[in-house]
Amino acid sequence: MDFITFPFLFIGLVVLFSSFFTVKQQTVVVVERFGKFQSLRNSGLQIKIPVVDRIAGRVNLRIQQLDVIIETKTKDNVFVKMKVSVQFKVLQEKAYEAFYKLEYPHDQITSYVFDVVRAEVPKLKLDDVFERKDDIAIAVKRELNEAMTTYGYDIINTLITDIDPDIQVKNAMNRINAADREKTAAEYEAEAGRIRIVAKAKAEAESKRLQGQGIADQRREIARGLVESVDVLNKVGINSQEASALIVVTQHYDTLQAIGADANSNLILLPNSPQAGSDMLNNMVASFTASNQVGEAMKNAHKTKKVNKKDTSDENFGTENSEEA
Structure with missing residues (x-):
């Protein structure tokens, strides 16, 4: 190969290789011939006429x-700032329109x-803008x-x-938003407080009921014990009045003993002389005696009244019979 033929061979190789070109996937190449649209080339290895044909541009078909x-x-x-994201693509069958009719698609979309x-x-x-943002997006897409x-x-x-x-x-x-949440929290706290108060009141009521029931049971047992004590004393020749007085005095001294056993007690009973028990016993016996006397007098008066009433009825009955005769 001489020096003269080498440039022609080089030019021929360049022209040959420039006749081939590749098109990537999801891309369309626009080929023009002498400045006029000639064809659209899809992906793969393509060929064109050197010098005559040229690649005018590439159209991206991806989203x-x-x-x-x-x-x-x-x-x-x-005033609000809104960010709108538009997803678009070029239709493959309309790649010609996308390339030749619109030069700046991004500006047009914006x-x-x-x-x-x-x-x-x-x-x-x-507030409606936040709630109806999808409606705004649909309107943008439609337009x-x-x-x-x-x-x-x-x-x-x-x-x-x-x-x-x-x-x-x-x-x-x-x-x-914070004030609304604080209001809701206050309402829940108030409801919780109300529930606690109601529960506490119910517990106190139940406690009082049980306490009252316990006191009633206690007094019932005390009364039963007193009856049994009186029966025992009656069997040994002590009448009911003396037995009752004896029991009361015994309880009096038991109470004094219980009070004295508590070192922190500040209770003072007046009067509290050594003769207090004896005076109490005498007063109780005298009270019982007087009460019995009053009771016997009322019984006698009631009997006398009934007898007088009966006699009067008999006299009236006799008088009526005489008048009839």
Whole structure:
């Protein structure tokens, strides 16, 4: 090979290799011939005429995402920043329209998102914006689909991923939320306190009932013991009055003994002389005697009254018989 043929051979190899090109998966290559659209090439190894054909551009068929941040005002005059994520792709059968009809698709999509959001959000209050963000996203998707389908774009989904009110509004919302939670906590605490009070009252009532029942049982047993004691004393010749007085005096001295056994007791019984027991016994005997006398007198008076009433009835009966005769 001489020096003259080498450049031609090199140029020929360059031209040969420039005739082949590859297209990646999910990509479409636009080929132009002398500046005019010639064809669309799909993925794989492709060939073109050197110098005559050229690759004008590549169209990505994969799903893409565009994040748009918008600041707008709500119906209650609160400024919020919203982040809208738009997921879109180019339709393979409309790759020609996507490449030649729309030069800056991201700018076009951003403009439509701004237009829809700023038309929808001012109709809603701040709380409604949070609750109805899905409705806003659907409205954005519907508007984008109507506009972008003409250019070969398909809107897969639109998501409102963030709603950020002004910092002062956020602080106010946090305070409202905290106050509401404190109110709920106070209500629960009040209910718990009421339950504790009711339970305590029920426990005290049950305690009083059982205490009263215990006292009643105690007095019943004391009375039964006194009856048995009186019966025993009657058997040895002591009448009921003397037995009752003796029992009372015995209980008096038992009480004094119980009080004296407690070193911390400050109770003082008046009068409390050595003759107190004897005086108490004499007073009780005298009381019982007087009571018996009063009882006997009342019985006699009652008997006399019944006899007089009977005699009067007999006289009236006799008089009536005489008048009839």
